[in-house]
Amino acid sequence: MxxxxxxxxxxxxxxxxxxxxxxxxxxxxxxxxxxxxxxxxxxxxxxxxxxxxxxxxxxxxxxxxxxxxxxxxxxxxxxxxxxxxxxxxxxxxxxxxxxxxxxxxxxxxxxxxxxxxxxxxxxxxxxxxxxxxxxKVQRRLVRFGPWRLDLFQRRLIAPDEGLVMLSSAEFRLLSRFIEEPNRVLSREELLPERKATVAYDRSIDLQVSRLRQKLGQIEGGADLILTVRSEGYVLACPVIHE
Structure with a gap:
């Protein structure tokens, strides 16, 4: 379109x-x-x-x-x-x-x-x-913690090859974390297109919570995204493009 x-x-x-x-x-x-x-x-x-x-x-x-x-x-x-x-x-x-x-x-x-x-x-x-x-130049799979992320089909792949689908919001949020792992990202940095209002919009916290629930389905996944008080969130693990 x-x-x-x-x-x-x-x-x-x-x-x-x-x-x-x-x-x-x-x-x-x-x-x-x-x-x-x-x-x-x-x-x-x-x-x-x-x-x-x-x-x-x-x-x-x-x-x-x-x-x-x-x-x-x-x-x-x-x-x-x-x-x-x-x-x-x-x-x-x-x-x-x-x-x-x-x-x-x-x-x-x-x-x-x-x-x-x-x-x-x-x-x-x-x-x-x-x-x-x-x-056009992006590799298809990204490995972080126990998970792999399929960047084309927007789904999580567990170690046993089980699949977990992501909503559009969850995929965008996880992609943003993967772009800058091990770096604390503020709400404004996680949603730059809504920078003017996102600092006062608590819906981002709910989105992070739902993403954590999906990541937590696998042992070692629950603590991948950490909250840094008064600063934001961080994906606390290495990221490997495959």
């Missing part, structure tokens, strides 16, 4: 049923010279995606013909990796974590500052481009 036009502009699809909010988002993002498409519902999104290549989707959670969470889960189940930023009035930590686990790449709560959305779109597109370039 990679988009863009002949000038190299990125294509952003805004899916929002409130016309005023939809127009506001489109107007703001147009300032960054993106190619903007818009839809009021899931049916409109499907029509556009069937005919157009899209680089990023700004997706409202509550739509008149369906739930943005279910749509995001469907996209990931079909191996469609187009970045998704959820924009919603639901603001609890559980809602944010659920959205990220079902495949959203970022989460913004209404009401929001338009400039913050612009920054997140910009950062997410930049990060996606960097990941795509790195994937």
């Amino acid at each position: 990679t988009g863009g036009d002949r000038t190299g502009r990125k294509t952003v699809l805004v899916v929002e049923d409130d016309e005023d909010i939809r127009d506001l988002i489109v107007e703001q993002l147009a300032r960054d010279n993106y190619r903007l498409l818009a839809a009021p519902d899931i049916a409109g999104l499907r029509r556009i995606c069937a005919a157009e290549a899209v680089d990023l989707i700004v997706l409202d959670l509550n739509l008149p013909d369906g739930d943005g969470l279910a749509l995001c889960r469907e996209l990931r189940a079909r191996d469609i990796a187009t970045p998704v930023i959820m924009v919603t009035a639901r603001g609890t930590a559980i809602d944010r974590v659920l959205g990220l686990e079902l495949g959203a790449d970022d989460y913004l709560t209404k009401p929001f500052e338009p400039r913050e959305l612009m920054a997140r779109v910009r950062n997410l597109l930049r990060r996606t481009e960097g990941n795509a370039a790195a994937a």
Whole structure:
């Protein structure tokens, strides 16, 4: 679903049923010279995606013909990796974590500052481009502690070859730890695209807790990610690329 036009502009699809909010988002993002498409519902999104290549989707959670969470889960189940930023009035930590686990790449709560959305779109597109370039030269497996991580299929491999699937949020978080093992990473460093708000967002702690639970299924895995009080978290083990 990679988009863009002949000038190299990125294509952003805004899916929002409130016309005023939809127009506001489109107007703001147009300032960054993106190619903007818009839809009021899931049916409109499907029509556009069937005919157009899209680089990023700004997706409202509550739509008149369906739930943005279910749509995001469907996209990931079909191996469609187009970045998704959820924009919603639901603001609890559980809602944010659920959205990220079902495949959203970022989460913004209404009401929001338009400039913050612009920054997140910009950062997410930049990060996606960097990941795509790195994937071309990246080895497939990473060994840490008793686990191996399959970087292509986003799953953990136990010593007995048993498989543990990771959510999108868990994979992104673990990948960040693997990039800089044995170094304390602050919440801002773990989620750089949300640097402005993540220091006050405790959902990152819940994400780390859930990742620890999966790693703890194997002896020696429970203590791989350590908490450093007032500083952040650290993956306390060597990392070997295979």
